[in-house]
Amino acid sequence: MSKRVVILGAGFGGLELGTMLARTFGEEVDVTLIDRSDSFVFGFSKLDVMFCRASIEAVQIPYAGIDRPGLAFRRETVTAIDPWARRVETDRASYEADVLVVALGADYDVAATPGLAEGGNEFYSVEGARRLSGIVPEVESGRIVVGVVDAPFKCPPAPSECALLMHDELVARGVRDACEIVLAMPLGTPVPPSPETSAALLEAFAQRGIEFVGGQRIASIEPGRKVAVLDDGGELDFDLFLGVPKHRAPDVVVESGMAEDGYVPVESATLETRFPGVYAVGDVATAGVPKAGVFAEGAARVVGERLIAEWTGKDAPPPYDGRGSCYIEFGADEVARVDIDFLSGPERTGVFNAPSAALVAEKGEFGSSRRARWFGR
Numbered sequence: 174m175s176k177r178v179v180i181l182g183a184g185f186g187g188l189e190l191g192t193m194l195a196r197t198f199g200e201e202v203d204v205t206l207i208d209r210s211d212s213f214v215f216g217f218s219k220l221d222v223m224f225c226r227a228s229i230e231a232v233q234i235p236y237a238g239i240d241r242p243g244l245a246f247r248r249e250t251v252t253a254i255d256p257w258a259r260r261v262e263t264d265r266a267s268y269e270a271d272v273l274v275v276a277l278g279a280d281y282d283v284a285a286t287p288g289l290a291e292g293g294n295e296f297y298s299v300e301g302a303r304r305l306s307g308i309v310p311e312v313e314s315g316r317i318v319v320g321v322v323d324a325p326f327k328c329p330p331a332p333s334e335c336a337l338l339m340h341d342e343l344v345a346r347g348v349r350d351a352c353e354i355v356l357a358m359p360l361g362t363p364v365p366p367s368p369e370t371s372a373a374l375l376e377a378f379a380q381r382g383i384e385f386v387g388g389q390r391i392a393s394i395e396p397g398r399k400v401a402v403l404d405d406g407g408e409l410d411f412d413l414f415l416g417v418p419k420h421r422a423p424d425v426v427v428e429s430g431m432a433e434d435g436y437v438p439v440e441s442a443t444l445e446t447r448f449p450g451v452y453a454v455g456d457v458a459t460a461g462v463p464k465a466g467v468f469a470e471g472a473a474r475v476v477g478e479r480l481i482a483e484w485t486g487k488d489a490p491p492p493y494d495g496r497g498s499c500y501i502e503f504g505a506d507e508v509a510r511v512d513i514d515f516l517s518g519p520e521r522t523g524v525f526n527a528p529s530a531a532l533v534a535e536k537g538e539f540g541s542s543r544r545a546r547w548f549g550r
């Protein structure tokens with residue numbers, strides 16, 4: 174058989190697909206998994222780093238040693254993609270594929286928001302979280318604004334988690350009374366597909382004195398005046414701005430001509446792009462689901478099941494159902510869960526599971542099971 178599969182990006186989507194194919198076919202498949210980074214970091218670990226609950230070293234899972242029969246990891250930067258020819262150029266080599274899977278995630282465009290780089294901080298990258306781990310423990314007073322500049326953005330509950338964990342941090346150091354916390358985002362409620370989850374978060378904010386400003390993009394930051402300017406011209410003054418920057422598909426994807434309206438359109442049921450033999454999964458794609466790791470992983474699994482069925486002569490698997498569970502840090506050492514279903518029924522649903530200590534353990538198991546499956550450690 175020896176199909177050549179080239180997977181671009183070793184995040185949630187790329188790791189799940191590469192592992193699945195190598196586990197199923199071993200040396201009978203030739204999977205190349207390419208990523209510019211030397212290690213994987215779970216999205217939620219960035220909050221742990223920012224709030225000094227874990228060191229960078231503890232949350233980085235090196236790709237070294239990930240190779241197994243059928244799967245070869247290459248630490249290279251993808252510089253060009255020709256989706257018609259299924260040909261990829263990197264800073265070191267070129268590849269031709271029978272099946273090409275684009276799983277390059279979403280990049281951040283900090284410069285798209287005037288003043289953000291100079292006057293704010295972002296906590297969505299590993300570097301941004303690391304930087305904040307030196308700033309957050311020093312806050313003793315003032316107004317902290319957690320601000321989402323634009324939608325769509327990864328993991329819609331994450332800014333709410335940031336506000337709740339900031340509250341805990343300030344309480345623990347006895348300075349909460351000297352501080353205000355504001356959360357501003359373009360979404361009208363914290364988690365729109367789940368009114369129950371949004372209501373529980375809004376209640377938690379009210380109990381903790383966190384102000385929620387919904388339905389507003391942040392147009393710019395004025396570093397000199399320490400003000401975040403909202404879409405409608407309103408202003409939020411701050412002493413510390415914790416930002417979620419504008420997201421966009423990586424440049425190499427845009428330059429390949431695969432993107433429309435910023436991301437790669439795919440058939441939601443199959444994750445196929447309009448280019449034969451080319452799939453896109455995860456944050457880089459527009460599959461009709463939120464941008465979150467659990468959805469990238471689910472989409473990758475559907476691609477894997479389709480390829481396995483095709484190559485072994487089995488029936489095609491069911492379409493992608495757009496289901497996934499996201500864990501939400503609620504502070505006070507509790508975690509909630511929202512079970513999202515975007516594609517399987519006539520309506521989008523999001524069922525809320527109240528915060529509990531049991532869900533803390535479940536979230537831990539979510540991370541450790543992926544780590545064991547993808548990295549064998």
Ligand SMILES: Cc1cc2nc3c(=O)[nH]c(=O)nc-3n(C[C@H](O)[C@H](O)[C@H](O)COP(=O)(O)OP(=O)(O)OC[C@H]3O[C@@H](n4cnc5c(N)ncnc54)[C@H](O)[C@@H]3O)c2cc1C
Nearest residue numbers: 182184185186209216251277278328455456465466467469
């Ligand atoms: C603070 C925060 C909290 C989060 N919490 C959760 C959560 O609790 N649950 C959840 O499900 N999701 C969560 N997420 C979202 C989650 O991290 C992402 O949605 C997920 O990682 C997307 O998976 P992906 O495979 O599409 O892309 P990614 O995991 O982003 O992987 C893309 C990969 O492509 C690589 N890459 C990009 N460009 C190039 C290039 N030119 N050449 C080579 N390699 C390249 C990158 O290095 C990266 O490894 C959170 C995100 C953040 C920021």
